[in-house]
Amino acid sequence: MKKSYKISPSLQALIITFFALLAILPFVYMSLVSLTQKEILDFSFDPATFSFINYVRVFRNFNILVNFKNSLIVTSSACFFNALISSMAAYGFAKKRFAYRNQLFALYLATLMIPAQVTLIPVFVIIRSLGLMNTYPALVFPILNAFGVFLVRQFMVNVPDELLEASRIDGCNELRVFFQVVIPLIKPVLISLTIFTFITSWNDFLWPLVIASRPNMKTLTLAIAALKGNYSTNYGLVMAGSTITFLPPFLLYIVLQRQFIAGIALSGIKG
């Protein structure tokens, strides 16, 4: 190849750094604006005038604590139930023999091809006819899918059968084998799955939008969308709400960076 096409490592670093800054600076700007009463979005910030008044307002006037609580309840339940239900099913598929096992698993894989937006209406109709509108179960269970089963099963086939057999001979029943032998062995994949579930559920928007119509059931993403819709020029207020929404996943990301990237990247396997 000709020399002229070559991009030196230092130029590469310059380009990558530019994009990395581009990825971070909007969030920095968001948190700075949240501390101001700006009417025009410019670059002048006077730290002497910074205040938390916007945060006080979103908590006091807009009751964002309720939305925060809802997001927390929905997300933690989704994480818990997805980990439990997926690993139970994965155990059945990976460690038990039964008729039509492969066919049933193929059905699981096939459902992964269905985007949630396609089933939005029927799932809404089902939830409504079950009388579950504006309830936590309605916000949690429809977002769980076969992906967790697929992911955990892949990991679980590597758990040696001899280990399970040995504990059965020691007198463990099936539940004990599952909870005391299998679960501890699949911890890494459960952490990845939980991080993945956390992000999808915390950031979910369309499903809560249709299923949570009562103010006391709305989640944080709905709250910022509403803030933005109704107070779009009150920049400080909207950015305060946004910062509050962003903080939990961001802090978790800071603490568990490596697992986070692994967990999110796993969703790629889905395709």
Next chain:
Amino acid sequence: MKIHRNEAKHAMLFILPSLLLLITFSVLPILMDVYFSFTKYNIIQKPEWVGLANFSRMFKDQYVWASLKNTTLFTLFTVPVQTGISLVFAAWIASHFQNRYGRVVKSALFIPVIASAVLVGTLWSMLLTPRGPVNTMLGLLGLDTVNWLGGKISSLLSVSMVSVWKNIGYFLVIFYAGIMDIPASHYEAAKVDGATGLQQFFYITLPSLSSVTYLVVTLGTIWSFQVFDIVYTMTGGGPGLSTVTLVLTIYNAAFKEYNMGYASAVALLMFLFVIIIQALQKSLVRTGREDS
């Protein structure tokens, strides 16, 4: 035989909770989608059979055509740009920056991935206001300001750029993992033969990453068909129909007009596209494997 029957019973007990969820929220809904699409259904009254009326309306619906056009343009912009940038960055980081710097920029680029699309849309719609930070920067550089969310072409471009901005980190991680899986001996052999960095990229990295690239392109294309949150918060589909998407059309038909039957027909159209894309990817990956 007894043991085997017990084993099947245990298996079913473990699988049952997930199977119930799968049937209730995936299998049954797809069948209902198909049924609803042949009916007029407003959720209060019983569905009323209307034959192919929803489908014939769909082919005349300007929202559907605008959605398909917008999705096509969106895909043609986002997929090459995000795939290209993330692939090149992954290759650069893998070949020169497997160090602290590389880890820091990867972590930084990943931050938009963990933010919700609603938050990203809200944030960027503020950054892109006519007198907002982006236009201020353009002014400082001596460039013309742009009415980002107000113009027909610029609004679709804005939504596309914001999507790319959100996705780069994600695809970077996937590509980087793919490059790390390529045996180092391939590169060593190439170096002995005197291959330049660019030659190594085109003759080793790129061919070894073909299935990862198919995956990234497929995911990006499927995501284009699923766009909703960003458009909902940034443009609401406007101005005019310039950023309308299929999911927005489904949402409006179902939850603004309460026309569940028609919305289901549009949902099936979306499903058809997604299935075709996934089938294409599967066959491409398969032929790719046979070639090598």
